[in-house]
Amino acid sequence: MAHGHSSKEKVVYVGDSRVKKRSYNPEQPDYTAYPGKSEAFIPNFLLKEWMVGVVALVAFLVLTISEPPPLGYPANPNNTGFVPIPDWYFLFLYQLLKYPYASGSYVVIGTVLIPAVMFGGLVMAPFLDSGKERRFYKRPIASSLMFVSLLAIIYLTKVAWNGYEHELKELNIIPEHIEREEKAREAAAAGKPTGQAKPGGKEVAIVDKDDPAMASFKKATCVACHGADLKGASAPSLRGIGDTLSKDEILKIIHEGKNDGKMPAMYDTAIGAGLTDQDIDHLAEWLAKQKAAQ
Amino acid sequence: MFKGVYNWIDERLDITPMWRDVADHEVPEHVNPAHHFSAFVYCFGGLTFFITVIQILSGMFLTMYYVPDIVNAYYSVEYLQTKVAFGQIVRGMHHWGASLVIVMMFLHTLRVFFTGSYKAPREMNWVVGMLIFFVMLGLGFTGYLLPWDNKAYFATKVGMEIADTVPYIGPYLKELMQGGTIVGAQTLTRFFAIHVFFLPAGLLALLGAHFFMIRRQGISGPL
Numbered sequence: 375m376a377h378g379h380s381s382k383e384k385v386v387y388v389g390d391s392r393v394k395k396r397s398y399n400p401e402q403p404d405y406t407a408y409p410g411k412s413e414a415f416i417p418n419f420l421l422k423e424w425m426v427g428v429v430a431l432v433a434f435l436v437l438t439i440s441e442p443p444p445l446g447y448p449a450n451p452n453n454t455g456f457v458p459i460p461d462w463y464f465l466f467l468y469q470l471l472k473y474p475y476a477s478g479s480y481v482v483i484g485t486v487l488i489p490a491v492m493f494g495g496l497v498m499a500p501f502l503d504s505g506k507e508r509r510f511y512k513r514p515i516a517s518s519l520m521f522v523s524l525l526a527i528i529y530l531t532k533v534a535w536n537g538y539e540h541e542l543k544e545l546n547i548i549p550e551h552i553e554r555e556e557k558a559r560e561a562a563a564a565g566k567p568t569g570q571a572k573p574g575g576k577e578v579a580i581v582d583k584d585d586p587a588m589a590s591f592k593k594a595t596c597v598a599c600h601g602a603d604l605k606g607a608s609a610p611s612l613r614g615i616g617d618t619l620s621k622d623e624i625l626k627i628i629h630e631g632k633n634d635g636k637m638p639a640m641y642d643t644a645i646g647a648g649l650t651d652q653d654i655d656h657l658a659e660w661l662a663k664q665k666a667a668q
Numbered sequence: 669m670f671k672g673v674y675n676w677i678d679e680r681l682d683i684t685p686m687w688r689d690v691a692d693h694e695v696p697e698h699v700n701p702a703h704h705f706s707a708f709v710y711c712f713g714g715l716t717f718f719i720t721v722i723q724i725l726s727g728m729f730l731t732m733y734y735v736p737d738i739v740n741a742y743y744s745v746e747y748l749q750t751k752v753a754f755g756q757i758v759r760g761m762h763h764w765g766a767s768l769v770i771v772m773m774f775l776h777t778l779r780v781f782f783t784g785s786y787k788a789p790r791e792m793n794w795v796v797g798m799l800i801f802f803v804m805l806g807l808g809f810t811g812y813l814l815p816w817d818n819k820a821y822f823a824t825k826v827g828m829e830i831a832d833t834v835p836y837i838g839p840y841l842k843e844l845m846q847g848g849t850i851v852g853a854q855t856l857t858r859f860f861a862i863h864v865f866f867l868p869a870g871l872l873a874l875l876g877a878h879f880f881m882i883r884r885q886g887i888s889g890p891l
Contacts, residue, residue, distance in 0.1 A: 410697030419695040422702050426711050427718050434722075434768065438760035445749055448742040449821035451851075458822035461812050463770045463805070471830070485833045497798045499781070500791035508784030509891050520781055550818055558750070568750065572743055 446550030448570055452608045455636070457547065459538050466527045469534035492523065546634060578613040578666045580604055587660030590653045594644035599637075604664070609637060614666035621662035628654060693883065698890035709783075710887075712776035717875070719769045724868070726762040734814065736860035738853045741816035766808055773804060785888035793881040800874045803867050810863040816856060824859075825851050 413419055460468050467489060470476050476484025495502065503516040510517040542549065558568040580588075580603070591597065591604075599609035606612065615624070631639040644654055678684055697703050699710040733752060735744040748755040777797065780786055786794035813824045828851060832842045847854030 411700070411703055412694040412696050413700070414691060415693050415695050416691035419700065422700070423711065423714050426701065426708070427715065430715055430718065434719075434761070434764065435757075437764055438757055441760070441764070442756050443749065443760045443763035444819075445745060445815055446817035446819050449738075449816045449818055451821065453818055453822075456818050456822050458826045459819065460823045460826065461808055462767065463808065468826075481833045482835060485830050486835070493798075493802075497795055500786040500788070500794050503784075504788070506787070508787060508888075510782045510784065513784065517782070520778075524778075569746055570743070 442555070444549075444551035445554065447554060452606075454608055455545070455547075457538065457541055457545070462531065462535070465534040466530035469530040469537070472534075472537070495519075578611075578664075580613060581616075581663050581665065582660065585660050587653075587657045590644075590649055590657045591660075593647050594640060594649055594654075594657070595647065596640070612661060612664060614664055616662045616665040619662065621658050624658040624661050625655070628658060690883070693886075696887065696890070699887055709775075709779045712772050712779055716769060716772040716776050719765050719772055720871075720875070722761060723765050723769060726758050726765065727864070729758050730762055731864060736814070736857050738816060738856055741814065741856060745815045745817075766811060769804060770808065773801060777801065783888065783891060787888075790881070790885055790888065793878060793885070796874055796877050796881065800871065800878060803871045803874060807863060807867050807871070810859040810867065813856065813859045814863065821851065824855065 459465075467484075470488060471481065471484040473484070474480075476488065499516070503513060505513060507513050541547075554570075561568045582588075592602070596612075599607055600612050601607045604612045619627075627637060628644070629639060629641045631637050641654065644657075645651075649657075699707050701707045701711065730748065733744055733748040733755065735741060745759070749759050750756070780794065780797070809827060813820045828842050828846055831845060832838045834841055843849065845855070845858070846852075847858045
């Protein structure tokens with residue numbers, strides 16, 4: 375043959391392959407670096423670690439099956455009453471910003487200075503704590519700083535969470551992910567759709583835009599929340615409201631409000647704005663006429 | 669048959685030393701929970717990696733249904749959670765795993781700290797580990813926005829206001845992250861890209877460095 379290799383060689387490398395033919399078997403290392411019962415990583419140790427992994431996996435799956443992941447209502451930037459809350463592992467940083475020395479004109483202390491010092495110190499730990507001693511009780515400064523930081527993180531997280539729960543209670547708010555799930559369950563039991571209605575699609579027109587009720591609608595300050603064009607702002611759109619509510623139901627909402635006062639009772643405001651009972655009655659009638667399909 | 673295929677590949681690529689290096693490295697007695705129960709603290713790093721793998725796998729399946737635009741994002745998550753078979757489980761794994769990975773990583777960090785394992789010659793690995801920690805927090809922050817419900821939206825808004833307070837660069841930082849002057853359509857696509865491509869790429873590179881250094885330096889000796 376053209377290449378001068380011995381025909382006894384099993385594999386003939388052509389060109390510049392760098393892989394050399396191996397004539398030895400990789401040796402098993404002897405585990406003498408550490409005293410005691412060392413063992414190989416695969417499979418001896420990995421099997422044991424896998425057992426720990428399996429226990430963790432089962433616990434984890436039990437959690438995911440018993441606790442559905444939370445999902446609230448679709449984001450609405452006009453929602454002014456929403457109480458924002460970060461994920462729990464950011465709570466301690468969030469709580470820091472509620473103290474007077476780390477908010478307002480000192481906010482840089484809370485948003486930059488303290489986190490930078492803490493995380494900077496953590497990153498640089500091997501260079502700050504550069505002694506040879508490894509046992510934590512033999513390096514009191516590093517250990518106590520870590521203990522104090524841990525306590526501070528736990529304390530701040532706890533205070534932040536308690537504050538959040540307190541705020542919800544005070545404002546009488548049920549977290550949206552719980553409310554959504556309950557409503558979906560009720561709707562499912564009643565045979566109604568359980569999902570959130572998707573906005574968009576065909577735009578619903580205003581019925582009888584020139585009706586005097588439109589003027590009443592503005593006068594009674596409905597526009598402030600429901601929008602000058604009835605398309606909604608901080609409150610829902612009223613276009614097509616006649617599809618879901620009758621005249622009497624609308625009147626009742628004007629008189630008594632809805633959703634624990636999120637829609638307040640507007641009757642007195644309307645009267646105060648100079649509307650008569652007849653105007654309000656007509657307004658409700660006009661709103662009930664707002665149907666999507668003509 | 670399998671052995672034949674292996675030998676065929678091994679003759680050409682000489683792969684045996686690569687995996688034997690990983691397989692044969694010794695695990696000393698003091699980190700082995702089979703010998704000392706208290707050595708379970710040495711499992712936290714492995715469990716962090718285990719959950720990271722779960723996060724990557726569940727995340728890959730979530731992107732099969734998730735739509736990163738403000739009109740459809742919420743409804744795609746709702747559909748995934750309520751209509752898709754096992755969708756709730758997969759989303760649950762990703763949601764709870766995100767918290768669990770932080771917990772495990774935190775415990776792993778504490779173990780390394782209190783056993784003084786970050787000391788010479790392992791300083792670099794500690795710094796890389798801290799970078800992994802920050803990448804994980806970044807993944808948590810960007811992932812929080814993606815379901816596009818009120819909680820996601822307003823938490824991100826607060827996050828942006830916090831970024832805004834950074835002296836000098838704050839407003840630029842905020843606009844860069846938001847992709848504009850408000851938290852909106854651009855923010856969602858940007859966070860999606862960061863959550864799904866940028867940070868995982870960085871995470872994998874850092875994990876590679878982390879494991880390479882452990883392999884080179886070995887685990888720290890008994891106290």
